[in-house]
Amino acid sequence: MDELQPPSSPSGGPTGVVAVITALNPPADLPRRAESLRAQVDHVIVVDDGSGPDASEVFFELRRIGVEVLHHEANSGIAAALNTGVRAALALGAAAVLTLDQDSTLESGYVEKCLDSLRTASAAGRPVGFVCAHRMNGVDVPAQRGQNGIEPYDPMQSGMLIPVPTFHRVGLFEEGLFIDAVDSEFTLRVRHAGLTVEFAEGTDLEHGLGEQTPKMLFGRTLTTHGGATAFFAAHSPLRLYYVTRNRLITNARYARRYPSWVLHRVVDDMVFAGRNVVFGAAKWKSVKAIAYGLIDGIRCREGRATPRLTTKLTTRRD
Template sequence: MTSAHRVAAIISAYNPPADLVTKVERLARQVEGIIVVDDGSPADVSAVLQDLEEAGAVVLKQGVNSGIAAALNAGIRHAAESSPDFFLTLDQDSELDPDYVARALEAYTAAAAQGVAVGMVCAESHNGHPVLLQRPGVPFPEAFDPMQSGTLIPAATFDAAGLLEEDLFIDCVDSEFTARIRELGLKAIVAPGANISHAVGESRPMLVGKWHVTIGGQKRFVHSHAPFRVYYITRNSLVMYRRYLTKQPLWVMRRMGLDIIFDGIRVVYGPHRARQVAAIAFGIRDALTGRMGRISAKENALVSPRRKKADA
């Protein structure tokens, strides 16, 4: 890649699949360096990690599973030693379009030239679907609640705002960081034409009895998360809302409304409904008591679906 800006990509990995190697090889055409952080994978992924190194990535290994924020921060700190201009954060199940980084850099340059204080550049679409915007129709629209995967972050943003919040462990890490940089007057702009492909969780038909819900001539599906993820989503969202309600009330109220809708859909139409409800309840309790970090082993066992025993 030839660019006036040096970009270091950081990928968080957990039990990384073999196809991550191919993704890294393609990503290498867009950035100057790639760091893959294995976040304490319990499976034996030594062969995949070796292939990633042979593909040109630097592989860092976390001793224990510490969460996506800690994994990305480890990679950012390591990459910062070579002083890149930008950091690109990614999940292992994401893949960028071939011109993604070029489009993101173009958007940054154009906005900065017009005096916009750019804190990050985000995808304009996920899996071909436009992201929600703060205010559509403005010259450099801001993403409403961008996910961290595919976010191009200037080094100066981390200098001003600090790194990602590790106590959140998984969910809302990106949302909290976006809210934090807004407090500094920085913008999370979208890059026109920049698309990222990303897995969206388990998908199942939205059924009422035996009827597949159809709206506007299209059959609807429920994209659900495992109950332990619902715990983090609930707890971390509430912690974040308490922190930013008085500072960014419109953003908090809009996001809270979306949470209520999505939680309702998961509970009514999704799998493991009782466990989803339990995960939400545990998340509310821990948000109120201030318990952060990883979900406890006891609660994780209570909300996790039991695996069926293999046939003898």
């Protein structure tokens, strides 16, 4: 594996790292986060994946502070957006690419800790595919026991620091999945290539928790023991379709190589889907989304959901 450039020095030396942020109708504070990120990397690229006109001011401000903004004319999925940014980073001669979601914020020194972990693993003779956050919002990222000790179970792509040789060896992100399970598939492909996936020791990534929805059961809003409304991280029926379909495709692809991982993932996904069906507001539509996802997953149908299916799963009438 090619050796990375040294981490940023107190005088602001080069890191060899280019950050790629995917954006779709981004929050107004994205320029603030991008500005703080610039202190840790050589270059920041934001890929707009087909945002509406209301986002134009955010992208204008990003350019004003020196961030490179690339645009997709239409929503092409997070994998395609990541790949657009990675290709641009490779053209710049990056040594490593840091991938981030639009609602993620890095602590000070995050990139330097990632580079230190890469060097430590390299010195120990381990071929590292990428490193990821050790904690997220102050909570340990789920882990499993691997050949080299404790390693990430199914890391999220936001916060991954990926050395460029990894892309040369395994390729870019799987665009056919469009959204959901893109990070899982990439992680399994990296492991299948004989590379390790490791925590960057001491890192903590601040990440948005997604849509927090009140738990509903039999038409009633559930509460906690203290009387407050109970919330859970809900997914829309359309997202449930992608999650179901893409998990099935990915699990089938790697079940023979990683049977215990796949079994664990299936159980987690069943709990996740059940929580959305039981506690979500659009229960019947969620059931239909899961059914469509299972059918298309068995058929290995990839890409963006058809307009007809999208309409079925997004109209208000359940």
